[in-house]
Amino acid sequence: MEQTRQPGLATRCVHAGQRPDPLTGAISPPIYQTSTFAFASLEQGAARFAGEEPGYIYTRLGNPTVAALEAKIADLEGGEAAVAFGSGMAAIAAVVTALVRAGDHVLFGNPIYGCTYDFLMDVMARFGVEATPVDPARPGQVERAIRPNTRLLLFETPANPTLRLADIRALSDLAHRHQITVVVDNTFMSPYLQRPLEHGADMVVHSATKFIGGHGDVVAGLAVGPAEVMARVRSTTLKNFGGILSPFDAWLLLRGLKTLAIRMERHSENALKVARYLEQHPLVMRVYYPGLESSPYHELARRQMDGFGGLLSFELMGGMEAGRTLLNHVRLCTVAVSLGDTDTLIQHPASMTHAVVPPEARAAAGISDGLVRLSVGLEDADDIIADLDQALAAVGRAQKR
Numbered sequence: 001m002e003q004t005r006q007p008g009l010a011t012r013c014v015h016a017g018q019r020p021d022p023l024t025g026a027i028s029p030p031i032y033q034t035s036t037f038a039f040a041s042l043e044q045g046a047a048r049f050a051g052e053e054p055g056y057i058y059t060r061l062g063n064p065t066v067a068a069l070e071a072k073i074a075d076l077e078g079g080e081a082a083v084a085f086g087s088g089m090a091a092i093a094a095v096v097t098a099l100v101r102a103g104d105h106v107l108f109g110n111p112i113y114g115c116t117y118d119f120l121m122d123v124m125a126r127f128g129v130e131a132t133p134v135d136p137a138r139p140g141q142v143e144r145a146i147r148p149n150t151r152l153l154l155f156e157t158p159a160n161p162t163l164r165l166a167d168i169r170a171l172s173d174l175a176h177r178h179q180i181t182v183v184v185d186n187t188f189m190s191p192y193l194q195r196p197l198e199h200g201a202d203m204v205v206h207s208a209t210k211f212i213g214g215h216g217d218v219v220a221g222l223a224v225g226p227a228e229v230m231a232r233v234r235s236t237t238l239k240n241f242g243g244i245l246s247p248f249d250a251w252l253l254l255r256g257l258k259t260l261a262i263r264m265e266r267h268s269e270n271a272l273k274v275a276r277y278l279e280q281h282p283l284v285m286r287v288y289y290p291g292l293e294s295s296p297y298h299e300l301a302r303r304q305m306d307g308f309g310g311l312l313s314f315e316l317m318g319g320m321e322a323g324r325t326l327l328n329h330v331r332l333c334t335v336a337v338s339l340g341d342t343d344t345l346i347q348h349p350a351s352m353t354h355a356v357v358p359p360e361a362r363a364a365a366g367i368s369d370g371l372v373r374l375s376v377g378l379e380d381a382d383d384i385i386a387d388l389d390q391a392l393a394a395v396g397r398a399q400k401r
């Protein structure tokens with residue numbers, strides 16, 4: 001029987017964008033560690049520069065290993081084209097600056113990763129682009145903030161660090177009624193758990209440093225969207241700011257993506273167990289995890305996500321001081337920023353990832369001084385829970401003193 005069925009996501013994580021090297025049969029893609037590519041003649045070089053002949057020119061403009069990664073992520077997100085960058089921030093900055101000009105206005109969901117906030121509110125303001133934070137869980141508020149010059153709506157779902165969700169379909173429909181481009185930062189989910197383009201978003205950005213790489217050994221970014229827009233990004237803000245991904249780092253991401261499906265399933269399974277443990281702990285006031293039935297976002301999560309992911313955050317009785325004690329007593333969990341690694345990472349957003357966000361903006365976005373964020377890794381869930389349990393016992397002892 002002829003196969004017409006689209007292969008499943010796990011299959012595409014392994015195979016999309018890749019085939020054995022036609023020259024040698026190597027299954028692992030070659031790392032084309034070269035800065036430049038030879039032309040057979042002046043005419044060939046000129047034709048490549050003129051875009052009249054396909055082929056590589058110079059690694060800042062394109063590289064075969066990087067191209068394999070771009071093809072894979074475009075396939076997984078269900079987009080027409082993708083561009084890779086040297087970091088998530090490079091991807092976000094390149095996409096935003098390719099889409100707006102001085103005099104334009106940008107809306108963004110708050111909370112958002114601290115450097116994205118800083119980039120939009122500070123850097124873009126200096127180039128005449130105003131940005132307004134909105135709560136994307138309140139579409140009415142988003143609509144009221146739209147101005148005639150609003151060009152872009154950028155948001156994370158789930159959001160860093162509070163795990164607030166946004167309804168991608170509802171916001172995309174709303175934005176499109178006003179000719180506004182919707183960009184979703186899908187870092188917390190990866191395409192295995194959520195594909196924003198299927199819900200109406202125009203573009204997706206990633207810090208590929210996180211679940212896509214998955215092993216805590218590479219800093220990278222990705223953007224996916226319509227071919228015309230991605231070609232514009234490539235030929236303007238990628239080419240001229242030059243924030244490219246190296247061929248070796250592209251190879252690490254290709255390797256990481258092979259196991260994305262099983263990693264995301266285990267991250268999600270472990271995080272749910274940890275969230276349930278934390279939820280019943282007397283020293284924990286609130287747990288933010290969309291997989292918990294108690295989450296106000298649980299229904300939306302079931303609708304637009306294929307799993308609940310590896311990130312959660314929580315607030316302790318005793319606020320900041322309790323958080324300090326907890327972080328200083330964990331043993332298996334590592335006190336570190338970043339997320340999506342094999343290792344469980346624990347951090348304090350107010351003093352770390354979101355320290356650059358002004359305190360009033362943090363408070364408005366629900367980032368309290370006592371909030372702790374956990375990126376649940378691939379260890380045995382019982383071991384992660386045992387570690388948190390002994391650290392929480394230390395918090396309890398400190399409070400009795």
Ligand code: 3LM
Binds near residue numbers: 116206219337339353
């Ligand atoms: C962090 N986040 O620990 P890079 N979008 C999202 C992110 O979480 C991040 C980026 C973009 C963290 C990094 S904090 C110093 C460490 C949702 C990064 C930016 O440029 O690849 O770091 O991506 O929350």
